[in-house]
Amino acid sequence: MNLSILLPAAVLALWSLIVLLWMVLVRLPAMKKAGINLAEPRPGGRRGIDLEPLLPDSVNWKAHNYSHLHEQPTVFYAVLVLLSITSGATTLDIQLAWAYTGLRIAHTIVHATTNFVPVRFLLFFLSTLALIILTVNCVLVLI
16 A cells, blocks of 8 residues: 555645635634624525625635535545555656645635636646546556
């Protein structure tokens, strides 16, 4: 088993939890400022998306990014676990895993602060390329 390929996954998981904390620390004061009382009963309940029109975009960006960290990265985690248990991870795979993690962290910073789409898209595109190569490498190991 190759454990070194799992460290980038652990770092990205930790980053996801940091973004969760960031989202809560920004969102709760913004809800209070907007006069939103989550304790008040509401027919049908409340969902995060219901709050979006009531909060500034810059507050919502953190929540959006937190959701994004639970979409494509799930493929990343699965691929790294497969590469680890098969001992199939190469030095290139480890470098690609770190590149993916770094690019996703950079993507979060851009998304949650300026949300400048051209830079955000470039970071997403590059991280996706790294993930595609990792996934193809994983399939080749398993064939």
